[in-house]
Amino acid sequence: MKTYFTVGPSQIYPTLQEHVKKAMELEIMSLSHRGDTFKQLFHNTVQSLKQLLNIPEDYSIFFLSSATECWERIIENCVFENSFHVVSGAFSTKFYEAAVGMKKDAQKYVFDGQEFAIETISTDSELVSITQNETSNGIMIPMQYVYKIKDSNQDKLIALDVVSSIPYVEIDFSKVDLTFFSLQKGFGLPAGLSVLIVSPAALDKARQVELADNDLSTYRRFSNLKVYADKQQTFETPNVFGIYLLSKVVEDMLSKGVQTIREETEEKATLLYTFFNSSSKYSIPVMKEEFRSKTVIVVDVKDGSTDLLKKLKEHGIILGAGYEAMKERQIRIANFPTQSINDVKKLLSLL
Numbered sequence: 526m527k528t529y530f531t532v533g534p535s536q537i538y539p540t541l542q543e544h545v546k547k548a549m550e551l552e553i554m555s556l557s558h559r560g561d562t563f564k565q566l567f568h569n570t571v572q573s574l575k576q577l578l579n580i581p582e583d584y585s586i587f588f589l590s591s592a593t594e595c596w597e598r599i600i601e602n603c604v605f606e607n608s609f610h611v612v613s614g615a616f617s618t619k620f621y622e623a624a625v626g627m628k629k630d631a632q633k634y635v636f637d638g639q640e641f642a643i644e645t646i647s648t649d650s651e652l653v654s655i656t657q658n659e660t661s662n663g664i665m666i667p668m669q670y671v672y673k674i675k676d677s678n679q680d681k682l683i684a685l686d687v688v689s690s691i692p693y694v695e696i697d698f699s700k701v702d703l704t705f706f707s708l709q710k711g712f713g714l715p716a717g718l719s720v721l722i723v724s725p726a727a728l729d730k731a732r733q734v735e736l737a738d739n740d741l742s743t744y745r746r747f748s749n750l751k752v753y754a755d756k757q758q759t760f761e762t763p764n765v766f767g768i769y770l771l772s773k774v775v776e777d778m779l780s781k782g783v784q785t786i787r788e789e790t791e792e793k794a795t796l797l798y799t800f801f802n803s804s805s806k807y808s809i810p811v812m813k814e815e816f817r818s819k820t821v822i823v824v825d826v827k828d829g830s831t832d833l834l835k836k837l838k839e840h841g842i843i844l845g846a847g848y849e850a851m852k853e854r855q856i857r858i859a860n861f862p863t864q865s866i867n868d869v870k871k872l873l874s875l876l
């Protein structure tokens with residue numbers, strides 16, 4: 526078995542094999558999505574996610590297919606005309622482009638990891654999108670910045686992409702309206718399922734948008750998602766298997782304790798950054814420590830990353846290459862709950 530430090534899909538959660546076996550025994554894949562057993566599963570999954578991430582009771586949780594879908598659903602449901610996007614890398618650019626593609630008047634502020642000009646975010650737009658952790662380049666926007674943006678834009682919706690920082694990142698949901706993530710990164714689950722957490726204010730906004738736009742109705746209008754979520758169901762036949770595995774991994778994380786997960790993440794991040802800072806073969810492209818991701822460590826490799834990745838692979842260790850143009854110059858290392866301290870130590874001994 527290989528050890529994956531790739532940033533998504535990544536190493537699977539250590540207990541996943543056991544849960545897959547159990548799911549087969551329980552015949553989860555043949556379970557009716559209208560039956561009581563599924564409703565109980567849906568209910569349990571939502572409740573344990575709320576417990577793990579400290580999500581307020583009156584926030585709704587919707588299951589969609591990917592974070593990519595969340596970008597579109599958020600724009601479709603919550604924006605009449607204009608949105609504002611903090612663009613800090615490739616994924617936030619895609620969120621911005623989704624809004625442009627849906628014919629919204631989309632504005633952006635480009636953040637390169639140096640100075641965060643928070644005063645420029647004050648905006649007339651209906652929604653501000655922030656990618657809390659840029660998986661493409663390792664730029665992290667601390668939550669205090671997100672809260673400040675909300676504080677100076679009280680009547681705007683804040684959309685927050687936490688795909689590659691959850692469950693490490695701690696979120697005060699009273700200051701965020703649309704939080705989303707897919708599961709093949711920090712949760713160590715299969716791809717193809719995502720979670721969107723929606724505030725009451727965002728649901729209200731979606732209702733207004735829907736009323737004004739009454740010749741457009743899709744099955745993933747928030748009103749429809751909400752009607753079904755209230756019945757512990759989904760409109761379509763959902764990824765029941767994925768939801769089952771999610772519920773099990775969240776239970777495992779709850780018994781481990783989210784605080785322990787966060788402490789271990791920081792411990793591993795410190796090991797990694799200390800090593801790269803002290804080696805002349807490597808450097809960290811995100812200059813300011815404040816904006817360096819704890820969960821996606823991006824490193825410049827002086828001699829190029831291609832041979833290094835090949836060598837590590839011979840030892841059964843799979844790292845991420847740099848993103849697109851940086852493919853041959855950088856490495857990206859996932860520091861999710863699934864990568865153990867021993868895995869990190871083994872990796873460092875080979876670097």
Ligand SMILES: *Cc1c(COP(=O)(O)O)cnc(C)c1O
Nearest residue numbers: 591592593616658660688689707
């Ligand atoms: C991977 C990733 C996405 C896209 O996730 P999909 O599940 O492939 O849609 C979006 N945002 C960030 C920050 C990501 O890392």
